[in-house]
Amino acid sequence: MNHLTPDELVDAVEATLAAARHTHLQQCPHCSREVVQLAAILRESRHVDVPEPSPLFWDHFSDRVRQAIAAEPAPRFAHWFEWPVLAPMAGLALLIFALVSAVPQGGAGLERLQMAVNGPGRSDTDTSAAGTSDKMAASEFADATWDVVSELVGDLDVETAERAGIAIGPGSAESVMLQLTSSEQQELVRLLRAEFQRAGG
Amino acid sequence: MVAPERDDAALVAACRAGDNGAFDEIVERHRRAVYQVCFRFVNSHEDASDLSQETFVRAWKGLQNFKSEAALSTWLYRIAVNVCLNRVSLKKLYTEPLEADKFIDPRAEEPGAALIRGERAAAVRRAIAGLPEKQRATLILRTYHELPHQEIAAILGSSVGAVKANFFHALANLKKLLGREP
Incomplete structure (x- = not known):
């Protein structure tokens, strides 16, 4: 059984x-x-009940909860505004601003930046003459030059950032670079090229 | 004209939209049930009060994670049980003080009968508070809040079979602790 x-x-x-x-x-x-x-x-x-606290307890309880919540930082109900989204965006904005600010200063730094963006031995007129093979190589070119761009922006001077009202920590620009996708990196290169052309570099 | 009472889903939506008064309503609506879960867990008014407060603070902080297809009460029970489990593991079990019988209303029945009934109720509360954690949580949620085994399993992160086993052992242990063993 x-x-x-x-x-x-x-x-x-x-x-x-x-x-x-x-x-x-x-x-x-x-x-x-x-x-x-x-x-x-x-x-x-x-049938064993919980002893009922006094009505006064419940009034105090609600007050205590309210005070405890007031002492907490506000919760983030909108994911769009959370730091994993905002940090890369703010970093990217800072990076573009800093690079664009650096362009009119000219000199060796400008030449290095242009070389990084356009590639060694290339000029802007080369770009206009680019053919099909250039398009095929565009992705590899962006990747190849990206390391140089990352290295350069990692050394951005703090004064430039401070003039923009943004303080950056050591290595933060590089950190932002690492978070960009390949397509975002290519877009940044395109923006930089356009800016160099506008500045007559 | 009195505004119509908002249901839990509407209150949660209002909280997410930044209406702080909506969370006050949630607290007011669910504070007694949350307090009862906590009290049965720790058998102490002071501790239950603190644990209930912590439950609501955590709920407020985690409101964006609340899935509206679930009942708000069940979600709050889940938080309360987790808060209690965390606290109980850090703190020695509380023993109900003698003045616990101050809650008994002596006008309701004969003083002698009231005393005996009060002592027995206190003994049951002590016995429940002395159960192993999972058995205690299962017994409280099933017996006093009538949650289905499935929901208790989800709250405790276990299977329905484990919940039923815990419920059985909780009752068997209570039987021993309260001297009903034949």
Whole structure:
């Protein structure tokens, strides 16, 4: 004879025992006694209330919750404004602003930037003459020059950032670079090229 | 004209839209049930009060994670149980003080009967608070809040079978602790 399992005893107490096992329960004094005792303890427990605090407690409780929440930083209900989204965007904006600000200053730094963006031995007129092979190589070109661009922007002077009202930490520009996707990197290169052309570089 | 009472989903939406008063309504509506879960867990008014407060603060901070297809009460129970489990693991179990019987209204029945009933109720509360954590959580959610086994399993991160087993052992342990063993 298979006695009821703990699961089945719970089902029996809750009156959801399968019909096939109910037959056993009716015939087995051991299982019947067990179910009666469990049901009795459940019934007794169910009737034990939690002591009701005073009405004054509830007023104070709501105040306490309100104060505790007021002491917490505001929750962020809109994911769009969370830092994983904002940080790369702010970094990208800072980067573009800083690079564009650096362009009119000319000199060796400008030449290095232009070389990084346009590639060694290339001029802007080369771009206008670019053919199909250039398009095919565009992706590899962007990747190849990207390391140089990253290296250069990693050394951006702090004064430029401060003039923009934004303080940057050491390595933060490089960190932002690493978070950009390949297509975002290509877009940045395109923006830089356009800016160099506009500045007559 | 009195504004119509908002349901839980409307209150949650209002909170997300920045209506702080909506969360006050949520607290007012669910504070008693949350307090009762906590009290049954720790068998102490002071601790239950602190745990309930912590439950609502966590709820407020995590409101953006609340899935509106679930009942708000069940979500709050889940937070309350987790807060209680965390606290209980850090703190020694509380023993109900003698003055617990101050809650009994002596006008309701004979003083002797009231005392016996009060003592028995206190013994049951102590016994429940002395159960292992998972058994305690299962017993509280099933017996006093009538949650289905499936929902309790989701709250405790276990299976329905484990919930039923915990419920059985909780009742068996209560039987022993309260001296009903034959």
